[in-house]
Amino acid sequence: MKKVYIKNFGCQMNESDSEVMAGLLAAAGYAPTDREDAADVIILNTCSVRLSAENKAIGKMRELGKLKAKRPELILGFCGCMAQKHQEALFKTLPFLDFVCGTQQIRRIPELIEQARKNREYLIDVSVMDEYPVDQSVAVREGMLKAWVPIMRGCDNYCSYCVVPYVRGREVSRPLKDIVSEVRRLADGGCKEVTLLGQNVNSYGKGLGDTKATFPRLLEHLNDIAGIERIRFVTSHPKDISAELIAQFGQLPKLCEYLHFPIQAGSDRILSLMNRKYTAGHYLDIVAKLRDRCPGIALSTDIIVGYPTETEDDFQKTVEVMRLIAYDSAYIFKYSTREGTAAAGRTDDVPLKVKEERNQALLALQEKISAEKNQALVGSQVEILVEGASKRNPARMTGRTRQNKIAVLEDAAALAGKSIVKEVRRATAVTLYC
Numbered sequence: 001m002k003k004v005y006i007k008n009f010g011c012q013m014n015e016s017d018s019e020v021m022a023g024l025l026a027a028a029g030y031a032p033t034d035r036e037d038a039a040d041v042i043i044l045n046t047c048s049v050r051l052s053a054e055n056k057a058i059g060k061m062r063e064l065g066k067l068k069a070k071r072p073e074l075i076l077g078f079c080g081c082m083a084q085k086h087q088e089a090l091f092k093t094l095p096f097l098d099f100v101c102g103t104q105q106i107r108r109i110p111e112l113i114e115q116a117r118k119n120r121e122y123l124i125d126v127s128v129m130d131e132y133p134v135d136q137s138v139a140v141r142e143g144m145l146k147a148w149v150p151i152m153r154g155c156d157n158y159c160s161y162c163v164v165p166y167v168r169g170r171e172v173s174r175p176l177k178d179i180v181s182e183v184r185r186l187a188d189g190g191c192k193e194v195t196l197l198g199q200n201v202n203s204y205g206k207g208l209g210d211t212k213a214t215f216p217r218l219l220e221h222l223n224d225i226a227g228i229e230r231i232r233f234v235t236s237h238p239k240d241i242s243a244e245l246i247a248q249f250g251q252l253p254k255l256c257e258y259l260h261f262p263i264q265a266g267s268d269r270i271l272s273l274m275n276r277k278y279t280a281g282h283y284l285d286i287v288a289k290l291r292d293r294c295p296g297i298a299l300s301t302d303i304i305v306g307y308p309t310e311t312e313d314d315f316q317k318t319v320e321v322m323r324l325i326a327y328d329s330a331y332i333f334k335y336s337t338r339e340g341t342a343a344a345g346r347t348d349d350v351p352l353k354v355k356e357e358r359n360q361a362l363l364a365l366q367e368k369i370s371a372e373k374n375q376a377l378v379g380s381q382v383e384i385l386v387e388g389a390s391k392r393n394p395a396r397m398t399g400r401t402r403q404n405k406i407a408v409l410e411d412a413a414a415l416a417g418k419s420i421v422k423e424v425r426r427a428t429a430v431t432l433y434c
């Protein structure tokens with residue numbers, strides 16, 4: 001049997017796409033491998049969100065080119081967001097590539113591989129479609145306990161810094177009944193936790209022509225599925241989170257007390273330049289409502305430092321909101337110019353050194369806050385879905401709490417796949433020891 005190695009870069013949407021690729025290739029007779037030297041086909045599923053992500057993928061593919069020089073029958077495919085962005089130009093940078101496949105043509109990958117076997121021409125498909133472009137139901141997942149479930153693809157928001165709308169295409173929702181039947185099937189197979197994926201889940205249903213297909217309704221349907229214990233989702237755009245969704249936190253039993261809710265910046269001037277369509281004040285109001293409805297809710301965020309023209313004063317506003325909100329965790333990124341986006345028309349004028357300092361300052365602040373928040377949980381009872389042995393110490397088990405915090409347990413070997421309630425004995429900024 002031929003073997004395929006799929007290496008993933010980028011976000012959960014890409015991980016989910018890699019699972020679809022794995023499913024399509026399994027049907028075409030390929031067994032998965034995670035060893036480059038054992039693979040007949042290697043696919044990189046790439047990300048374009050920042051220059052650093054692109055450089056990583058190019059570097060990796062150059063390395064694989066050396067492997068192919070020794071083994072010319074090895075087939076190399078370049079897929080994902082960078083494929084959609086750079087298209088034919090990739091053959092110039094990486095002349096040894098066999099095929100390039102965009103984000104909406106995943107189903108053509110087995111065929112592209114077959115063609116590549118027969119001839120040595122450059123093969124490419126980066127065409128885009130109006131309808132939902134992949135059959136999610138073929139996804140092959142690694143474990144059964146937790147699953148990513150895409151509910152929409154693409155993005156129509158055009159935040160000024162962001163390449164995603166250009167590489168993922170227009171927003172298209174997946175039919176509600178398809179999502180419900182996939183989650184039912186997952187539950188039958190032993191899945192207990194689903195994370196719904198979309199660039200902005202609040203606009204789920206747009207274009208489906210079904211007034212009942214809204215995000216809150218979808219959550220209710222999934223909440224009714226026996227076997228599913230936890231529902232999460234990423235990402236919700238602050239500009240249009242609905243009162244109905246806010247009210248579901250703390251109400252809908254399976255909806256976890258956790259929300260990834262990217263603010264990006266604390267300065268209204270920068271938020272407006274970013275085309276985010278909310279102010280820091282509006283965002284703080286939503287957080288107050290969420291915490292009022294669901295006092296235990298954990299919040300995480302994404303922040304960009306060094307957006308063009310960001311002054312020290314603007315940056316201090318970000319520091320201020322991070323102190324005020326006290327997130328449970330935060331992902332902090334240095335602004336990276338993305339060709340073709342609105343922000344690329346501005347000079348990237350914040351020096352790298354300043355971006356680095358701001359990045360470090362926020363990381364340090366967040367670490368302190370995360371440690372305090374976790375410390376406050378010591379002595380309380382938390383529900384943990386036990387996943388398996390800890391990578392660091394196989395004698396211990398790990399899992400996550402409903403608030404999405406990592407928990408480490410001793411003596412829980414028999415409990416893999418079960419939800420248990422435990423007392424938090426001690427805590428660090430990233431881990432609860434129970």
Ligand code: SAH
Nearest residue numbers: 161162199235262302303304333334335336
């Ligand atoms: N749809 C999601 C985000 C997807 S991209 C949302 O709207 O929240 C993930 C994160 O990458 C973004 O939230 C943003 O913080 C960061 N990001 C996007 N473009 C970037 C850029 N050009 N430079 C630095 N960070 C960026």
Ligand code: SF4
Nearest residue numbers: 155157158159162164
């Ligand atoms: Fe990018 Fe904004 Fe869309 Fe998120 S909502 S993917 S940040 S354009």
Ligand code: F3S
Nearest residue numbers: 010011047048049081
């Ligand atoms: Fe995700 Fe990166 Fe594409 S963040 S959508 S893999 S550009």
